[in-house]
Amino acid sequence: MKAVVLAGGYGTRLRPLTYTTPKTMLPICDKPVLHYIIDFLSKQGFDEIIITTNYLENQIKNYFGDGRDFGVKIYYPKEDEPLGTAGSVKNAEKYLDETFGVIQSDNITEISLAEALRYHRERKGLATISLVSVENPWQFGIAEVNRKSQIKRFIEKPKPDECFSNLASTGLYILEPEILEYIPENTPFDFAKDLFPMMLKKGKRIYGYRAECFWVDVGKPEGYMKASEWVVNQIKRYISETAEIEGKIRGPVHIGENTVIKKGTKIEGPVIIENDCTIEADSKIQPCSVVKSGVTIGSGTKIEKAVTYQNSKIDSNARLQECIIAENCELGNNVEIGKLAVVGPNCKIADYTTVLPGSRIWPDLWIEGQIDGIVRTKK
Structure with a gap:
């Protein structure tokens, strides 16, 4: 199975740590953030991993190489300029000829992508977004789902008085390769801001997989500390x-x-x-x-x-x-x-x-x- 790890960001919310080290390579206890993600994917049967890189990319490539030391194959599509979350996946299109997973490189989680994949295949949509309930939905992309778990509305980081749901996108997706047809080439394009709202307007089926597992975005100091606490407690x-x-x-x-x-x-x-x-x-x-x-x-x-x-x-x-x-x-x-x-x-x-x-x-x-x-x- 194939998965894409989105690792091209500048990590601005974790500055000054990320001036010299990409966010994905910051240590959580004894390993970089991305090491946990590769282990997480490998244990769930994802054996081909595409890492989209840009900022300080050599630190990532030097650490992981071709993936053989981690029990997987790793590919690094060349991305000369930042293309956004969806644009960077489009840039890796040649590797994506089957249903695939997507995970943000700043996610530390126990949510099962393998279970989300099974859920996705049962519903036969173009995309499935893993969702969790949060207390501060305005800091995330949020979704409204119907009784069949089909997403009817999606908005990225609404104002507090615009929140219609507390179901937040985790940035973990299961996608069909056909979804790449809706993403322009060589153009900055985002899943949450651009692609998902556009697909919903076109009447395309996107489902929400509701999870109750540990999940944290380590891209801010408070998230980084929560991830560190979670690892230390084990x-x-x-x-x-x-x-x-x-x-x-x-x-x-x-x-x-x-x-x-x-x-x-x-x-x-x-x-x-x-x-x-x-x-x-x-x-x-x-x-x-x-x-x-x-x-x-x-x-x-x-x-x-x-x-x-x-x-x-x-x-x-x-x-x-x-x-x-x-x-x-x-x-x-x-x-x-x-x-x-x-x-x-x-x-x-x-x-x-x-x-x-x-x-x-x-x-x-x-x-x-x-x-x-x-x-x-x-x-």
Whole structure:
């Protein structure tokens, strides 16, 4: 079976992380986002995968190659300019001679595309969209379905007062190759904004497959954190024989090779701490935190459901709350990073600085200090 993975986006909602790394290659715990998707497809019998790429595409190609190491065949149709979701699938038309699946490269999910395929074949439509109920439908494409699950209306990201349904498109589709006839060649064209509304106007049958499984769009910090939490919650307890542990550990934790955890530190799982980390005395690592390889955490620091990329250094008495710290950063003493803040790679943040919730710190910045609520920076 064949599936298309849409991986050409710029990942603007996850900047500054995506200035140097495509969204699909950002790590969720120990693997890139796209690795989870390839595994997900392979386990459901999709053995030929077409990845539509554009932005920083060589990072994707170098990691996955032709797919043989992942038990699949991978093709990369050349896309010189961004063509949108539907346009990039049209660009891969030569590979699509049978019913095929489509998945966004920022989806981490348990929704079964194989089950959606069976559902699609029973109804014999041109397209089937996997739908989930959401609390904030205005942030998604939403659908209205009749009693036979046929979609009667579809609109992309309506205003809150225009929402007629809470059934959101997950970006997981099952499509017939005939649908490609409705997509113009070499033209930016989108499934949700262009193709599906046009097909409905033409009276073409599109069905909604309603799912109740875990699904999250990792393209925003809050979605990225939910995906990380979901993965961390699946780990089993593992402590490397080369780890040196004096602190207290509770629950499922993964502690890698040569990691040192000093006296007085408390770690409450599920938590992942990778290789070659040092966590000084009296620190606290709380559930659903991820500390990647080579990280140093100073004494008295508290990590609360945060993700810290490799080779970063966090000094004493800092506090990280549900945030993302990129690689090679240096955070001073008593630094506080608020919820859903994102600190880009190679940043330095001086002692006693507070980074407010939702803030974005661009790569290579030096945050010198905070005076009267104004953060001073320099490159």
